[in-house]
Amino acid sequence: MERNIKLVLAYDGTDFHGWQRQAGVRTAQEELENVLRHVLRHPLSALGASRTDTGVHARGQVASVATDSPVPLENLQRAIGHRLPADMAIVTVSLAAPGFQPTRDACRKRYRYRIFNCVQRPVASFAQRYTWHVWYPLDLQRLQAAAAELVGTHDFAGFASQGSPRDTTVRTVYRLGVARVGDELQIDVEGNGFLYHQVRNMVGTLVEIGRGHWPPQRVSEILAARDRRLAGPTAPPQGLCLEWVRYRVAEGPAVGTD
Amino acid sequence: MERNIKLVLAYDGTDFHGWQRQAGVRTAQEELENVLRHVLRHPLSALGASRTDTGVHARGQVASVATDSPVPLENLQRAIGHRLPADMAIVTVSLAAPGFQPTRDACRKRYRYRIFNCVQRPVASFAQRYTWHVWYPLDLQRLQAAAAELVGTHDFAGFASQGSPRDTTVRTVYRLGVARVGDELQIDVEGNGFLYHQVRNMVGTLVEIGRGHWPPQRVSEILAARDRRLAGPTAPPQGLCLEWVRYRVAEGPAVGTD
Numbered sequence: 001m002e003r004n005i006k007l008v009l010a011y012d013g014t015d016f017h018g019w020q021r022q023a024g025v026r027t028a029q030e031e032l033e034n035v036l037r038h039v040l041r042h043p044l045s046a047l048g049a050s051r052t053d054t055g056v057h058a059r060g061q062v063a064s065v066a067t068d069s070p071v072p073l074e075n076l077q078r079a080i081g082h083r084l085p086a087d088m089a090i091v092t093v094s095l096a097a098p099g100f101q102p103t104r105d106a107c108r109k110r111y112r113y114r115i116f117n118c119v120q121r122p123v124a125s126f127a128q129r130y131t132w133h134v135w136y137p138l139d140l141q142r143l144q145a146a147a148a149e150l151v152g153t154h155d156f157a158g159f160a161s162q163g164s165p166r167d168t169t170v171r172t173v174y175r176l177g178v179a180r181v182g183d184e185l186q187i188d189v190e191g192n193g194f195l196y197h198q199v200r201n202m203v204g205t206l207v208e209i210g211r212g213h214w215p216p217q218r219v220s221e222i223l224a225a226r227d228r229r230l231a232g233p234t235a236p237p238q239g240l241c242l243e244w245v246r247y248r249v250a251e252g253p254a255v256g257t258d
Numbered sequence: 259m260e261r262n263i264k265l266v267l268a269y270d271g272t273d274f275h276g277w278q279r280q281a282g283v284r285t286a287q288e289e290l291e292n293v294l295r296h297v298l299r300h301p302l303s304a305l306g307a308s309r310t311d312t313g314v315h316a317r318g319q320v321a322s323v324a325t326d327s328p329v330p331l332e333n334l335q336r337a338i339g340h341r342l343p344a345d346m347a348i349v350t351v352s353l354a355a356p357g358f359q360p361t362r363d364a365c366r367k368r369y370r371y372r373i374f375n376c377v378q379r380p381v382a383s384f385a386q387r388y389t390w391h392v393w394y395p396l397d398l399q400r401l402q403a404a405a406a407e408l409v410g411t412h413d414f415a416g417f418a419s420q421g422s423p424r425d426t427t428v429r430t431v432y433r434l435g436v437a438r439v440g441d442e443l444q445i446d447v448e449g450n451g452f453l454y455h456q457v458r459n460m461v462g463t464l465v466e467i468g469r470g471h472w473p474p475q476r477v478s479e480i481l482a483a484r485d486r487r488l489a490g491p492t493a494p495p496q497g498l499c500l501e502w503v504r505y506r507v508a509e510g511p512a513v514g515t516d
Contacts, residue, residue, distance in 0.1 A: 010379075010381045010382035011381060012381055012384065012386060012387075057384070059382045081379070086379075086381075087381060087386060088381060089378065089379035089381035089382060091378070091382065120347065121268075121339070121344075121347035122347075123268045123269060123270055123344075123345060123346060123347035124268035124317045124347060124349065126270065126315070126387075126388050128270060128344055128345060129270075129384075129387070130384045
């Protein structure tokens, strides 16, 4: 009997050319598929919820794979976990509903973007692979005012880089929180989906506002003009992490600890 | 007038073949010397307090360089800081006493060894480059009992790997603290100096005791026998970090923030 299996994965994006399989480079999808083929012993391809870019990390990427193999979920989790390379980890394994597709069925995703906002480099905090180092001061209240303008259902064309084709550039941002935690600014974004580079372009724009180059109202102008050239630079990838993906579809109980 | 300048450095050891200059590989000493030559514009060599091994990190490595250049310390710090590669950082720059030598004059060093002690891999905590993943349970009280046996002035020959020549294998461990912090065990060791691989061999031995393979008294047996074969395996390098080095010698005021 074919089962559709849902996998929650973490990876350190530093040494990956992103999630999606591409010839000649190391990707998280290919590493996972190689392990799954070894364990399940049949040809397969794994779908992923989010095409994370080169250098972007994940603590809750969701993948799915269909299999006829009768191997119990517990054994599957252990076998995959032992065979993944050191910069990947399996978080949970569960039985998904028949036909479950991690991209199409996702209803909410959260990303965190970490800015190391300090004159000192993040090296001594072991954070330089996981943060964007912004050494100049950023004003938290300006950042929060600008962030509030991004929440809601908008046409985010002005925050999308060219790249992926799509039917619509309308998306909903449910939440955009900016908090200072020690030397870091943590930007948490939740939405029903994101355009290519949308989160990094929003962060790059917030930083221009936070440093005082632009007023917080700039956000509304970019949304209205739908013009990428008005927005800030794309923030570097290593600050970004896919935290989790949520689904409406009912699932079986998960194996593993979140 | 020649000045002797003391530099405190941090680096992420992941992509370095340790501190010490070696032909054909990337080392922290060489990266620092390249930057110093560029900034000071004369031939030079930088001395370091500790020859950290391949993969070992530093938050407080101490280096010194002699120079005739009149460049003020503030400018020197800024110039070095901007030119160092992203996985190195300058913490402070100060004027050292004439003849200051960071290795010979060190009176106390602290290392921290981090163990990620959890069934889950450290990937989702962004810690796999900075911890040793020990998935089996370790008993904190056994670790602490064994650690206490290591404190004091002992002949540590049983905990030294072959490698560096030395006059004596007697060293003093002033403090050896083991604490559980979330999913991690943190082992803090302070001493007047350490033999080759001594900290990693002590940690490897503590882990064998903590998992129940050996009684805490094993430590005293290894010390008495002075036989490396009785001690545990050398713990992997990525869990180790040189935290700081202290000196008796009076110094000028430092530039930078610790």
